[in-house]
Amino acid sequence: MPATPARIVVLVSGAGTNLQALLDAAADPAYGAEVVAVGADRDGIEALERARRAEVPTFVHRLRDFATRPEWDAALAGSVASYRPDVVVLAGFMKLVGPDYLAALGQRTVNTHPALSPAFPGMHGPRDALEYGVKVTGATLFVVDRGVDTGPIVAQAAVPVADDDTEETLHERIKVAERAMLVEAVGRMAREGYRVEGRRVRFGD
Incomplete structure (x- = not known):
């Protein structure tokens, strides 16, 4: 366990279910991290209300x-930098960060994608997986870089595709797996530290 909890900033654009999962996990001191700030690209969203509560x-x-x-x-x-984060989590944040952000915080920032990268990048991972006919898809946590869903992979979770799945039913199951993966991986990043070596993310200082 680190001597002090790791500092997490979460960036959001919508309902904030991934944010809530992190807030719930961080309520346990054994998790090793605390959410110190939540930023958004829009007003009036439930994620901000979750943070305020x-x-x-x-x-x-x-x-x-x-x-x-x-x-x-x-x-x-x-x-973001003013809160001195150890990890920044893009939790449904619907904007691409640019060069200034990446120069300052790139290797400390992670994002999730509802597919098993490098397959099906972009906005419609579950739909694209269904249309392609794969039998297994899932969720990916990755370190943000200049590309779209192309950064070094921190963790992945597999989700079977059922014969009767729709885009909505598949996406809901992916979200469940995504939240569990996010909480577990960010906790490890906080407790153990991590480093990025080329395409690989390794836990431990």
Whole structure:
């Protein structure tokens, strides 16, 4: 166990179910991490209410409030960095971070994708898996880089595809696996430390 809990910042855009899973896990001191701030790209979302109910500080940077995308990116990086995070989790965050953010926080930032990377990148992983006819899909946790769902893989969870699955039923089962994977992997990152070596993410200092 680390001497002090690892500091997690979570970035959100919607309902915040992954955020809630992390908040619930962090309530146990044995988890080894605490959520120190939650940031969003929009107002009025349930994820921010979840943070407020947990008495976690929040901030919002709406893209339309900035003259350019790089200005938004720099402001986001500055706000996140001000909380001195050990790990940043993009939990349903619907914006791509840019060069300023990646330069400051790239190897500390992880994201989830509802497919087994490198298969089916982009916005429609469950739909694409169904259309392709795979028998197994799942969820991936990866370190964010300049690509779309292309970063070094931290963890993966497999989900069987049923013959009668729809995009919605498959995606719901993937979300369940995704939350469990996220909580377990971020906990290990907090307790054990981690390092990125090329395409590999290794736990331990």
